[in-house]
Amino acid sequence: xxxxxxxxxxxxxxxxxxxxxxxxxxxxxxxxxxxxxxxxxxxxxxxxxxxxxxxxxxxxxxxxxxxxxxxxxxxxxxxxxxxxxxxxxxxxxxxxxxxxxxxxxxxxxxxxxxxxxxxxxxxxxxxxxxxxxxxxxxxxxxxxxxxxxxxxxxxxxxxxxxxxxxxxxxxxxxxxxxxxxxxxxxxxxxxxxxxxxxxxxxxxxxxxxxxxxxxxxxxxxxxxxxxxxxxxxxxxxxxxxxxxxxxxxxxxxxxxxxxxxxxxxxxxxxxxxxxxxxxxxxxxxxxxxxxxxxxxxxxxxxxxxxxxxxxxxxxxxxxxxxxxxxxxxxxxxxxxxxxxxxxxxxxxxxxxxxxxxxxxxxxxxxxxxxxxxxxxxxxxxxxxxxxxxxxxxxxxxxxxxxxxxxxxxxxxxxxxxxxxxxxxxxxxxxxxxxxxxxxxxxxxxxxxxxxxxxxxxxxxxxxxxxxxxxxxxxxxxxxxxxxxxxxxxxxxxx
Ligand code: NAD
Numbered sequence: 081x082x083x084x085x086x087x088x089x090x091x092x093x094x095x096x097x098x099x100x101x102x103x104x105x106x107x108x109x110x111x112x113x114x115x116x117x118x119x120x121x122x123x124x125x126x127x128x129x130x131x132x133x134x135x136x137x138x139x140x141x142x143x144x145x146x147x148x149x150x151x152x153x154x155x156x157x158x159x160x161x162x163x164x165x166x167x168x169x170x171x172x173x174x175x176x177x178x179x180x181x182x183x184x185x186x187x188x189x190x191x192x193x194x195x196x197x198x199x200x201x202x203x204x205x206x207x208x209x210x211x212x213x214x215x216x217x218x219x220x221x222x223x224x225x226x227x228x229x230x231x232x233x234x235x236x237x238x239x240x241x242x243x244x245x246x247x248x249x250x251x252x253x254x255x256x257x258x259x260x261x262x263x264x265x266x267x268x269x270x271x272x273x274x275x276x277x278x279x280x281x282x283x284x285x286x287x288x289x290x291x292x293x294x295x296x297x298x299x300x301x302x303x304x305x306x307x308x309x310x311x312x313x314x315x316x317x318x319x320x321x322x323x324x325x326x327x328x329x330x331x332x333x334x335x336x337x338x339x340x341x342x343x344x345x346x347x348x349x350x351x352x353x354x355x356x357x358x359x360x361x362x363x364x365x366x367x368x369x370x371x372x373x374x375x376x377x378x379x380x381x382x383x384x385x386x387x388x389x390x391x392x393x394x395x396x397x398x399x400x401x402x403x404x405x406x407x408x409x410x411x412x413x414x415x416x417x418x419x420x421x422x423x424x425x426x427x428x429x430x431x432x433x434x435x436x437x438x439x440x441x442x443x444x445x446x447x448x449x450x451x452x453x454x455x456x457x458x459x460x461x462x463x464x465x466x467x468x469x470x471x472x473x474x475x476x477x478x479x480x481x482x483x484x485x486x487x488x489x490x491x492x493x494x495x496x497x498x499x500x501x502x503x504x505x506x507x508x509x510x511x512x513x514x515x516x517x518x519x520x521x522x523x524x525x526x527x528x529x530x531x532x533x534x535x536x537x538x539x540x541x542x543x544x545x546x547x548x549x550x551x552x553x554x555x556x557x558x559x560x561x562x563x564x565x566x567x568x569x570x571x572x573x574x
Contacts, residue, residue, distance in 0.1 A: 089412070090123055090124065090412050090414075091412055091414040091415060093121075093183050093184070093186070093187040093414065094179075094180075094183050095180045095183035095184050095187065097128060097129045097184070097278060098282065098285075099278070099281035099282055099285055100116075100129050100130065100131045100132065100277075100278070100281070100301075101131075101132045101281075102132050102134060102138055102142065102298075102299065102300045102301060103281055103284045103285065103288075103297075103298060103299040104138070104141050104142045104145050104298045104300070105145035105148075105149075105294045105295045105298065106288055106293075106294025106295065107294070108281075108285075109132075109141075110132055111132040111133050111134055111135065111138055111302075112135065112137040112138055112141065113133070113135055113137070113138075115132070115133040115135075116130040116131055116132055116133055117130065117131055117133045117274065117301075117302075117303070118130055118131075119131050119188060119274075119275070119276070119277055119278060120188075120275075120425065121187055121188070121190075121457075122188075122189065122190030122421070122422040122423065122424055122425060122457060122458050123190060123412060123413070123421070123422050123456075123457045124456050124457050125425075125426065125456055125457055125458065128187065128188070129278065131277045131278070131301045132301055132302075133301065133302050133303070133307075134271070134300040134301055134302030134306070134307035135302065135306050135307060135310070136306070136307075136310040138300050138302065138307065139269065139271075139300060139307055139310040139311050139314060140310075140314075142269040142298035142299075142300050143240060143242075143269055143311075143314050143316050143317055144316075145294075145295040145298050146240040146267040146268060146269050146295060146296070146298055147239075147240050147267070147316055148295055149267045149293065149294065149295030149296050150237075150239055150240055150266070150267040153267070153293050153294075153295055153296065154293055155262075155265060155267060155292075155293055155296045156237050156265040156266070156267070159216070160215045160216035160218065160265075161215070161216045163212075163215045163216075163262070163263065163265060164212045164213070164215035164216050164263070165212075166290065166291045166292060167208055167209075167211060167212035167215065167259070167262060167263060168208075168209060168212045169290040169291050170208055170286065170287050170290040170291070170292065171205050171208035171209045171212065172290070173286045173289060173290040174201070174204060174205055174208065174283065174286055175201075175205045177282075177286055178197060178201040178202075178205070179197060180282070181196075181201060181204075181251060181279055181282060181283060182196035182197035182200070182201050183196075183197075183414075184278050184279050184282055185200070185250060185251055185276075185279050186413050186414060186421075187278075188250070188275075188276045188277075188278045188279065189247065189248075189250060189275075189276050189424060190377065190413055190421040190422040190423065190424060190457075190458070191376055191377070191413060191421055192413045192418065192419070192420075192421055193413055193414045194416070195375075195376070196251075200249065200251060200252045201251070203252060203255070203538055203539075203540070204251055204252060204254075204255040204283075206539070206540050207255045207256065207259045207540040207556075208255060208259050210259070210540035210541060211259040211260050211262070211263035211540070211560075212263065214260070214263050214558075214561060215263040215264075218235050218264070218561060218565070219235075220232050220233055220234050220235060221233045223569070225571070227574075228573060228574055229571050229572065229573055229574060230571075230572045230573075230574050231569060231570070231571050231572075232569075232570050233567050233568065233569050233570070234567070234568040234570060235264075235565045235566070235567060235568075236265075236565065236566045236567075236568055237264050237265035237266045237564065237565065237566070238264070238266055238318050238319045238343075238564050238565060238566050239266060239267075239318030239319065240266070240267050240268070240269065240316060240317050240318050240319075241261050241266045241267070241268050241269075241317070241318065241319040241320070241321060241564060242268075242269050242271070242311040242312060242314065242317040242319070242320045242321070242342075243257040243258065243261070243268060243269070243270045243271070243320075243321045243322075244270075244271045244304075244308050244311065244312070244320070244321070244322045244323070244324065244332070245257060245270065245271070245272055245273060245280070245323055245324075246273050246323050246324045246325075247273035247274075247275035247276040247424055248376060248379040248380065248381070248424070248480075249376070250272065250273060250276040250279050250280060251279045251280070251283060253323050254270065254272070254279070254280050254283060255283075256323075256544075256555050256556060256560070257270065257321055257323070257555075258270065258287075258297060259540075259560075260555075260556075260560035260561055260563065260564055261321075261560075261563075261564045262292075262296070262297070263561070263564075264561060264564040264565050266319075266564050267295060267296045267297075268296065268297050268298065269298045269299075269300060269311060269317070270284070270297070270298070270299045270300070271300050271301075271302065271304075271307050271308050271311050272299060272300075272301055273324075274301070274302065274303045274304065275424050275425055276424075277301035280299050280301075281299055281301070284297050284299045304324075304328060308328075308332075309331070309335060312331075312332045312335035312336055312339075313335040313336070313338065313339040314339065315339055315340050317340075317342055318342055318343075319342055319343050319344075319345075319563070319564065320332060320335075320336050320342050320343075320344050320345075321344075321345040321555075321563065322344070322345070322346050322347070323346075323347040323348075323381075324347075324348065325348065325349050325478075326348040326349045326478075326503075326504075326549045326550070329346040329348045329549075329551070329552075332344065332346065333346065333552075343563075344552060344553075345551075345552060345553040345555065345563050346551045346552040346553065347381070347544070347545060347546065347550075347551045347555060348381070348504075348506075348546055348549060348550050348551045349381060349478045349480075349504060349506070349549075349550060350381050350382055350383070350385075350478060350504045350505075350506030350507060350546065350550050351385055351386060351475075351476065351477070351478050351502050351504045352382050352383065352384045352385060352386070352504070352506055352507040352508055352509070352527065353384060353386045353387075353388055353495075353499035353508050353509070353525070354368075354369045354372050354373070354384030354386070354387045354388065354508070354509035354510075354511070354535075355388045355489075355495055355499060355508070355509065355510050355511065355512075355521060356369060356387065356388065356389045356390060356393070356397060356511045357390055357492075357510075357511060357512035357513075357514065357517055357521075358390035358391075358392045358393055359512055359513045359514055359517075360390075360393065360511045360512060360513070361513070362393050362396050362397055362400060363400065364511070365389075365397065365511045366397060366400040366401050366404055367404065368509065368511060368533075368534070368535050369384065369387045369401065369484070369509070369511070370401065370404045370405065370408075370484070371535060371536070372384035372509050372531075372535040372536065373385055373387065373482075373483075373484045374405070374408065374419075374420065374462055374482050374484070375535075375536060377420060377421060377422070377423055377424075377460075377481065377482055378432075378479070378480065378481045378482035378483060379423065379424065379428070379480050379481065380536075381506055381550075382506050382507035382529065382536070383480075384507070384508070384509045384535070385478070385479060385483070385484070385485060386468075386475055386485055386487060386499070387401070387484055387485065387486045387487065388487050388488075388489045388495050388498070388499060389486060389487070389488060389489070390488075390489060390490075391488050391489065391490055394486075394488045397486070398447065398466050398486055401447075401464055401484065401486060402447045402448050402464050405447075405448055405449060405462040405463070405464045405484065406448050406462075408420050408462045410453055410459055410460075410461070410462070411459075420462060420482065421459075422457045422458040422459045422460075423458040423459075423460055423481060423482075424458065425458060426458060428458070428480065428481065429452065429458040429460060429481075431479075431480070431481075432460060432479055432480070432481030432482075432483065433452070433460075435473065435474055435477065435479045435481070435483065436449075436450045436463060436474075436483060438472075438473045438474060439465050439468070439472065439473075439474040439483075439485070442469075442472045442473070442474070443467070444465040444466070444467050444468045444469075444472055444474060444485070445465065445466045445467040446463070446464075446465055447464040447465065447466050447486075448461070448462070448463065448464050449461035449462050449463030449464060449482070449483075450463050460481065460482055461482075462482045462484075463481075463482055463483045463484070464483075464484045464486065465483065465484070465485045465486065466486045468485040468486060468487045469487070470487065470498055470501060472485075475487065476502065478504070492517060492520055492521065492524075495521075496520075496521060496524035496525060499525060500524070500525065500526050502548075503548055503549045504546065504548060504549055504550045505526045505527045505528065505546050505547025505548040505549075505550050506527060506528055506529070506545075506546040506547075506550035506551070507527050507528060507529040507530070507531065508521075508525045508527040508529070508530045508531070509530075509531045509532075509535055510522065510525075510530060510531070510532045510533070511532075511533055512532075512533070518532050518533075526547045526548065527546075527547055527550075528543075528544065528545045528546045528547055528550065528551070528554070529542075529544060540556055540557070541556070541557050542556060542557060543555070543556055543557040543558075543559045544556050545559075
């Protein structure tokens with residue numbers, strides 16, 4: 081394995097941790113309880129900061145601030161053009177601080193610095209500019225109705241939105257949530273993930289420096305079952321948007337229903353297939369399938385974690401997939417040339433190792449990897465299994481780690497049936513030169529995104545979301561606007 085001894089000699093992160101308290105009503109404030117919780121560097125497992133620990137009282141304070149900003153503040157009332165200008169100023173300021181934000185993201189999450197700085201921060205900025213562009217283009221409609229009435233629809237902000245985000249893309253998913261909600265004139269309470277609380281606070285501070293009025297964007301750190309649950313069940317929150325696991329998604333749905341029936345958007349887990357057809361250029365297919373699975377240490381909701389390969393090219397594909405995994409350079413995510421950082425924490429590391437053990441026990445063939453690297457931090461070898469069957473746990477459960485499972489198929493109808501035989505439906509990858517095959521697969525696969533001969537294209541304008549238990553609703557593109565607007569029909573006699 082290409083670890084290059086890089087897990088021991090670590091670079092000092094080129095950024096300071098400045099913000100650790102909740103951001104409520106434009107001020108950094110301690111938790112009402114005075115409590116804090118530690119947050120870690122996944123490269124070492126060492127504590128890097130103590131962060132305010134939110135509970136119900138903190139959520140109440142944040143929701144009150146957001147409510148006041150919605151009812152009395154300038155944000156929902158200002159012209160859409162003014163809102164758009166402030167969002168553009170925010171995008172400029174975030175862009176200016178991209179390197180620092182990326183460094184903090186890497187420090188707290190373990191993702192590659194190059195990836196955070198060159199892929200994720202540019203998407204963040206692009207997304208803010210995209211929704212800034214939308215803010216003043218949300219038109220009312222005139223509706224053809226009974227000839228005696230003039231009917232128009234107004235699109236109004238929904239009110240106070242609660243937004244709960246996970247740890248795998250802390251900043252990227254922060255932007256997916258807050259960008260459209262702010263463009264529509266809502267006020268927000270964001271609950272960041274307990275594993276990665278730092279960058280949301282830093283980004284939100286920049287939003288204020290760029291001109292966002294106090295109370296419009298409040299950020300509370302804390303644990304899901306306490307702070308997250310208080311937000312999802314709050315009677316004065318008008319909308320809840322959640323990204324995370326399917327299990328937690330079910331809880332959020334119930335909390336929303338049991339409290340005030342607030343509308344819910346859910347972006348949940350996946351077990352996405354990557355289908356390599358017999359006509360594929362094997363070298364290219366190996367490379368795409370590899371990145372589609374191992375990107376972000378495999379901690380990707382849309383990781384194509386079931387690689388279906390046509391039987392005619394299976395052996396060649398397998399050999400090359402294994403060689404590619406063995407070459408992947410594991411080490412300090414701050415170092416140039418490193419291709420894989422640590423997993424987020426010991427809990428995830430143990431969960432992934434458990435899945436690997438289950439694969440071995442079920443007689444899947446462990447082609448490479450499967451072991452922890454080094455004693456500190458949460459580094460894991462890129463892992464490849466062959467001879468995987470659909471009913472094995474490693475082919476059914478979301479592993480959320482660097483584990484590629486390779487399965488063999490014979491024909492298109494068969495692979496569509498097998499690929500769809502899952503409770504999830506988030507994404508799929510297809511690799512073929514044949515347009516007919518691509519179209520048949522694209523139509524047959526029950527997934528919110530199908531990438532054909534490409535992977536992980538995430539432009540702000542492309543809708544994202546899941547079929548089945550991968551989610552409810554869509555985010556990004558024009559679809560996110562619908563999530564944050566109420567429609568009012570206004571009827572006047574002619
Ligand atoms: P998680 O569900 O454990 O946590 C996500 C968020 O929910 C965190 O902020 C957490 O504090 C909060 N939370 C946990 N329990 C809660 C509760 N009872 N009430 C309210 N909030 C609660 O998920 P995770 O482990 O952080 O993230 C990984 C999961 O997220 C994976 O399943 C992954 O597929 C999914 N995900 C989906 C998308 C998507 O767009 N579909 C994107 C990224 C991640």
